Amino acid sequence: MRLPPEAEEARVPIQSDTDIVTARQRGRMLATQLGFTSGDATIVATAISELARNIVLYAKKGEVALTPVESQDNYGLIITARDEGEGIADVRQAMQDGYSTSGRLGVGLPGVKRLMDEFEIVSEAGKGTTVTVKKWKR
């Protein structure tokens, strides 16, 4: 399926709480352009908000990239949250429900994983973290 022309890839630099809002609004718009239901567009926006906040909290700055993708018969949206912060020492621990090194949030990555269809995290100590998630249109 060819992607709608208005659904363009977007990259949002993240370094403050206003960037979190910009990123999730851009993501909602893109999801809507791809024909996602309003419920799924809200899920996409919520996941982006969590991922972008992780960047601000733990790495200070980074980027959220929003990439529309197509399969043979469907559209999807890939969200890539990248930072060059300290990285996550124990990714397995970070993926456990209720775990948060900031002591503040506690839903974090496992919550985002539940919201999305696909989830991948790569983190290297001292080099940063990249979380890549995908949501398909239903």
Place this chain on the structure above:
Amino acid sequence: MEVPILKQGPYLIATIQSALTDADLLQLRDSLVEQVGRYRSRGVIVDVTALDVMDSFASRTIRDIAQMIKLRGAETVIVGIDPDVAFAMVRLGLNLEGVATTLDLEEGLVLLNERARATKR
């Protein structure tokens, strides 16, 4: 963007009108906690109908608001959580445990009035 807070008799009504940044949410919390004392309000309604996303930070701040208002001697009701927002919150594992919620502003006022009557008895 600042959230307007309306004084309506013994209640304060804060109506969120757009997406809020973390700083906006904290500002709302501080304003409500301060104004509840200044106006000697008995109840606070936060209308979140227009809120685009209720993520972990927003949920936590709403819970904080309700608890702080309680400590100041008043009640808080959160009204107007959008169905899509409710679904995303549940999937994310968020809740507003211990915080009163109603469908809309009208129901929120009914609840506060009932509670005010119950306290008088």
